[in-house]
Amino acid sequence: MSETIKNFLYLNRKAPYGTIYAWESLEVVLIGAAFDQDVSLAFVDDGVFQLTKNQHTSAVGMKNFSPTYAALGDYEVKKVFVEKESLEERGLSLDDLQHLTWEDEDEDWAEKDSIHLVTRAEMAAIMDGADVVFSF
Amino acid sequence: MPIEVNGKAFETDEEGYLANINEWEPGVAEVMSKEDDLELTDEHWDIINYLREYYEEYQIAPAVRVLTKAVGKKFGKDKGNSKYLYGLFPYGPAKQACRYAGLPKPTGCV
Amino acid sequence: MSTLHTVNKSPFEKTSLAACLEHVSAGAAVLLLEDGVYAALTRTSVEGQVKSALDNVKVYALGPDLQARGLLEERVIPGISVVDYAGFVDLAAEHDKVQAWL
Numbered sequence: 283m284s285e286t287i288k289n290f291l292y293l294n295r296k297a298p299y300g301t302i303y304a305w306e307s308l309e310v311v312l313i314g315a316a317f318d319q320d321v322s323l324a325f326v327d328d329g330v331f332q333l334t335k336n337q338h339t340s341a342v343g344m345k346n347f348s349p350t351y352a353a354l355g356d357y358e359v360k361k362v363f364v365e366k367e368s369l370e371e372r373g374l375s376l377d378d379l380q381h382l383t384w385e386d387e388d389e390d391w392a393e394k395d396s397i398h399l400v401t402r403a404e405m406a407a408i409m410d411g412a413d414v415v416f417s418f
Numbered sequence: 419m420p421i422e423v424n425g426k427a428f429e430t431d432e433e434g435y436l437a438n439i440n441e442w443e444p445g446v447a448e449v450m451s452k453e454d455d456l457e458l459t460d461e462h463w464d465i466i467n468y469l470r471e472y473y474e475e476y477q478i479a480p481a482v483r484v485l486t487k488a489v490g491k492k493f494g495k496d497k498g499n500s501k502y503l504y505g506l507f508p509y510g511p512a513k514q515a516c517r518y519a520g521l522p523k524p525t526g527c528v
Numbered sequence: 529m530s531t532l533h534t535v536n537k538s539p540f541e542k543t544s545l546a547a548c549l550e551h552v553s554a555g556a557a558v559l560l561l562e563d564g565v566y567a568a569l570t571r572t573s574v575e576g577q578v579k580s581a582l583d584n585v586k587v588y589a590l591g592p593d594l595q596a597r598g599l600l601e602e603r604v605i606p607g608i609s610v611v612d613y614a615g616f617v618d619l620a621a622e623h624d625k626v627q628a629w630l
Binding site: 339344371378 | 536538540562563566569570571591593595596598599600603612
Binding site: 312315316345347349353357391 | 481487491
């Protein structure tokens, strides 16, 4: 296995359920987490809708995969960037999103926030800083 | 091929995973383990029940390394390694324990 | 002659809703469904567009699609009626035809 740790950014721009992109992205992230790489997730445009609380899919007969985002911390995915402008354009704020955390093994499993609210300019810098960007 | 548990048929996929996770009952694990010539102990049930709890909460079966870490945290550090899990489930925690627990095959497991 | 227009795309990603609203006649109905329900939310960048359409046409949003996306009814623009699948069927039956904006 390669010793080089690359910095992977998964860029999520689609709403959940209307298309399969959101779930596919999540599956690829979980599979990719088996390899020791530096993984970040970005939620931009309609992608921010993936993280809303209170998703209930029984009436539409689809799998509700919103609880799976809470497992990301277990998979060592600790950096989830959400774009502020994308939220605002959609009438949302951080309070409308799930609270995602990861546990820091080195600090007696202290719970730490995974979600970081960033501006569009900061998001551009995050994209520039990534070695590889996977788009969904 | 369906498996029969207490006179009731349970649909499975081509790899032997239960078709409908909601149909699961402990007898499913008993029948599946008997087919593998494995006797289920409390330690096996700890893992099977933990997998079901994990799926209930996150809607996915955990990857092996996520499972080993969680088992170490929950049941003691000496159990949080793949040697312990493979000791219980020789065909692998994913292929065997998840199947007994009625879960789908873990994401990314080939 | 009245038409039920359906919009199933996000207004932030596609122009389906805008195109629909520019082509509806007075008295028509617009049903937002699937990702189209995001247009029913308050405080969004398309709220003004949807609100001004309400002067002209009836707007509905499909409840099961709102629930799936975590959108509570209290966040829906006043004047938009939330309907279930049976309500969708009624709307389709009440109108002369259904036109989908994909």
